[in-house]
Amino acid sequence: GAGVSQSPSNKVTEKGKDVELRCDPISGHTALYWYRQSLGQGLEFLIYFQGNSAPDKSGLPSDRFSAERTGGSVSTLTIQRTQQEDSAVYLCASSFGGPIYEQYFGPGTRLTVT
């Protein structure tokens, strides 16, 4: 079946602009996660959605970052007033609900802030 998809695959933006990154999870998966991967920081958790529960936003690095998940499916990660340190690969993952299920990762969006 179809895996997790993300768009765009690459995004180059100027410092100060806003960007939106999209994630389509695997059909039937109720949990959705956003991570950021950069050379200096490794793989960092950003935010996690589980069904209709309030999202766990504990990993968002600043209030410039926000995410929403509409209809329990597609998610959008928004970064406002981008900074150069936001440059990274943003990975989305999804899983069935419940702690024992593995997360399936999408291909990622490479964000470059110039």
Added chain:
Amino acid sequence: ELKVEQNPLFLSMQEGKNYTIYCNYSTTSDRLYWYRQDPGKSLESLFVLLSNGAVKQEGRLMASLDTKARLSTLHITAAVHDLSATYFCAPPEVQGAQKLVFGQGTRLTINP
């Protein structure tokens, strides 16, 4: 705060050799995941270890979990070039949680 440490971070080895990657974590956890990442690619799930003493094997890779020692190992047997990748371990942030904390990754290079 959970800390996850992998050892070694870089490993270069020859085909046919055996080696082990270690994953230590600082707080109690009931399970652990191993992922593989090829250069420029996303993460691929390798193993899900759900209990103390769990052992999983797939081809030349075998993973184990010792929750009492807070240690997981990924053993490579008779390495082949195709296993060259970066390997990550990830326990949950707290027992029972879905949020994972990833180790730094071990970059494995297998030379012919």
